[in-house]
Amino acid sequence: MSRSEDLFKAAQTHIPGGVNSPVRAFKGVGGTPVFFKKGEGAYLFDEDDNQYIDYVGSWGPMILGHAHPDVINAVRDVLDNGLGFGAPTAIETVMADKVCEIMPSIEMVRMVSSGTEATMSAIRLARGYTGRDKIVKFEGCYHGHSDSLLVKAGSGALTLGEPNSPGVPASLAEHTITLTFNDIDNVRQAFAEVGDQVACIIVEPVAGNMNCIPPKEGFLEGLREVCDEYGSVLIFDEVMTGFRVALGGAQAYYDIKPDLTTLGKVIGGGLPVGAFGGKREIMEHIAPLGPVYQAGTLSGNPLSMSAGLAMLNALQQTSGIHEQLAAKTELLTQGLESQALLHNTPFTTSAVGGMFGLFFTEQTEVNSYAAATACDTERFAAFFQGMLKEGVYLAPSAYEAGFMSAAISAADIEKTIEAAGRVFATLK
Numbered sequence: 365m366s367r368s369e370d371l372f373k374a375a376q377t378h379i380p381g382g383v384n385s386p387v388r389a390f391k392g393v394g395g396t397p398v399f400f401k402k403g404e405g406a407y408l409f410d411e412d413d414n415q416y417i418d419y420v421g422s423w424g425p426m427i428l429g430h431a432h433p434d435v436i437n438a439v440r441d442v443l444d445n446g447l448g449f450g451a452p453t454a455i456e457t458v459m460a461d462k463v464c465e466i467m468p469s470i471e472m473v474r475m476v477s478s479g480t481e482a483t484m485s486a487i488r489l490a491r492g493y494t495g496r497d498k499i500v501k502f503e504g505c506y507h508g509h510s511d512s513l514l515v516k517a518g519s520g521a522l523t524l525g526e527p528n529s530p531g532v533p534a535s536l537a538e539h540t541i542t543l544t545f546n547d548i549d550n551v552r553q554a555f556a557e558v559g560d561q562v563a564c565i566i567v568e569p570v571a572g573n574m575n576c577i578p579p580k581e582g583f584l585e586g587l588r589e590v591c592d593e594y595g596s597v598l599i600f601d602e603v604m605t606g607f608r609v610a611l612g613g614a615q616a617y618y619d620i621k622p623d624l625t626t627l628g629k630v631i632g633g634g635l636p637v638g639a640f641g642g643k644r645e646i647m648e649h650i651a652p653l654g655p656v657y658q659a660g661t662l663s664g665n666p667l668s669m670s671a672g673l674a675m676l677n678a679l680q681q682t683s684g685i686h687e688q689l690a691a692k693t694e695l696l697t698q699g700l701e702s703q704a705l706l707h708n709t710p711f712t713t714s715a716v717g718g719m720f721g722l723f724f725t726e727q728t729e730v731n732s733y734a735a736a737t738a739c740d741t742e743r744f745a746a747f748f749q750g751m752l753k754e755g756v757y758l759a760p761s762a763y764e765a766g767f768m769s770a771a772i773s774a775a776d777i778e779k780t781i782e783a784a785g786r787v788f789a790t791l792k
């Protein structure tokens with residue numbers, strides 16, 4: 365790790381905390397962040413030439429594994445034509461058609477450059493469409509770092525202990541109502557009081573930014589009902605779950621139709637992309653069709669569109685890929701649970717499709733923010749460091765989901781489980 369240590373030291377001179385996104389700093393697990401130089405299939409290679417089985421996948425987009433030839437070649441094919449024009453290109457329509465085909469709740473879609481932009485724009489659209497200011501989100505859910513959404517947020521904000529970020533004006537944060545994920549009674553109660561002022565509910569249909577917490581049966585259905593009753597817009601933030609838990613995302617997996625959907629990660633094949641889309645009636649309020657302004661110089665960038673389209677085509681054309689991802693995730697989580705049991709470590713897991721969670725807890729199931737934040741984060745940190753030494757790269761925070769890729773083999777999973785056995789044996 366000596367080169368990573370040197371690089372981290374050098375990075376801190378001109379980059380705040382030495383990283384360009386806070387979770388990368390390893391504050392939740394201690395030690396020095398690993399500096400990577402290459403990814404290939406299931407593996408990452410660091411600057412010291414160590415190899416790791418990767419269960420982060422760039423936080424989700426590398427669903428086919430790193431440097432997948434279809435994606436790399438798609439980028440190569442358009443590279444020589446120029447990197448962007450700030451004007452329409454044909455591939456944007458192909459992408460829009462593909463997204464609408466895969467997710468039928470989306471009748472129109474607008475491309476942006478990150479998940480943050482997607483959720484920020486969807487919220488503005490919901491406000492503009494309904495003429496209401498208040499929004500509802502859930503504690504521990506993360507929807508990027510726009511002001512309205514950095515209230516009781518998950519991911520790095522939770523890892524660093526700042527779920528309510530300084531810098532967000534109180535006069536803006538007061539419009540964000542934060543409720544309890546998986547508690548539909550809490551939602552009904554809040555709507556009984558102020559429902560007619562609520563522009564939208566935004567939710568991660570599978571919460572992946574406070575570890576990985578699947579929705580309880582009836583929770584998402586309840587949100588749909590409440591939004592219908594009060595005329596609020598239901599936004600599924602599928603930046604993580606889209607094209608991952610099923611080709612059609614969590615909305616296909618749970619068979620619930622949101623009004624708007626936000627996308628990111630997979631849709632760019634690893635390049636910076638986001639998107640938001642949904643009902644035509646709502647999307648027609650976006651400029652230039654309607655008055656709600658939203659724009660982006662780099663939106664629909666040809667490289668990102670080509671990479672994303674290659675990814676979506678590969679996912680669509682590889683039969684059974686999501687079933688295989690789910691089966692491999694199950695193999696991993698069950699194997700880890702067995703090893704933990706063998707070594708008397710209180711531990712449980714969650715899994716939805718190609719997403720999973722690891723919890724150091726006596727509880728057998730973790731389905732709330734309170735339960736997730738009651739888990740033993742010190743043990744998680746020790747486990748993380750042990751696994752890193754064993755050549756397994758997990759998300760460097762107890763408040764992040766893990767991601768399976770199609771490139772990870774049964775043999776890689778077996779190696780991971782054996783490594784975990786050795787690490788569990790060392791945990792106090």
Ligand SMILES: Cc1ncc(COP(=O)(O)O)c(C=O)c1O
Nearest residue numbers: 478479480506507508601603604
């Ligand atoms: C569910 C969810 N929404 C939104 C975002 C924001 O995406 P980005 O980091 O691309 O801005 C993320 C990840 O960061 C996410 O996991």
Ligand SMILES: N[C@H](C=O)CCC(=O)O
Nearest residue numbers: 385386387423519520573
């Ligand atoms: N949880 C985030 C993405 O889903 C982690 C990525 C980041 O903030 O750098």
